[in-house]
Amino acid sequence: MFEKLKSEITVLIENSKEVNQTLTSICDALKSKIPHYDWVGFYFKNDKKRELILGPYAGKPTDHSTIPFGKGICGQVAVSNKNFVVPDVQAQDNYIACSLEVKSEIVIPIFVKGENIGQIDIDSNTLNPFSKADETFLEFICTKVATLL
Ligand code: SME
Numbered sequence: 001m002f003e004k005l006k007s008e009i010t011v012l013i014e015n016s017k018e019v020n021q022t023l024t025s026i027c028d029a030l031k032s033k034i035p036h037y038d039w040v041g042f043y044f045k046n047d048k049k050r051e052l053i054l055g056p057y058a059g060k061p062t063d064h065s066t067i068p069f070g071k072g073i074c075g076q077v078a079v080s081n082k083n084f085v086v087p088d089v090q091a092q093d094n095y096i097a098c099s100l101e102v103k104s105e106i107v108i109p110i111f112v113k114g115e116n117i118g119q120i121d122i123d124s125n126t127l128n129p130f131s132k133a134d135e136t137f138l139e140f141i142c143t144k145v146a147t148l149l
Contacts, residue, residue: 005030005033008029019148024057024058027058036124041054041120041121043078043121044118045118051068055118077107084105087130089104099123103127104123107119107120112149
């Protein structure tokens with residue numbers, strides 16, 4: 001599943017005409033083809049305001065279109081520069097709930113010239129669904145996306 005999607009996403013990126021449109025297509029592809037991905041979105045940093053701004057996404061609309069650095073899983077990744085895999089969101093103190101259905105989350109930072117400029121955020125309605133394979137796959141996606149930015 002991941003290998004086929006990697007080629008699909010590579011083609012989307014190679015044929016990209018408009019960044020946000022391509023990012024939306026990536027979100028749609030991931031959400032529709034990976035059963036445990038229920039919400040897929042990008043957040044990008046506004047370093048001046050020290051907050052993340054919601055970019056293209058697929059899934060239910062969220063109230064969290066801006067997230068201060070340090071707040072929630074996403075805000076923590078903005079400062080840690082590290083992948084954050086959350087098998088059970090209820091076990092996290094510093095978590096921002098988007099929907100009561102969400103049980104787990106994975107956030108992978110996007111680096112451009114070595115700098116963390118944003119992230120891909122995936123919510124799942126399944127408990128503990130993410131493996132090392134998800135992390136490796138999403139790191140690949142983030143590296144590819146970085147070439148557009
Ligand atoms: N749960 C995230 C907030 C963003 S929503 O999942 C779309 C967090 O704790 O940072």
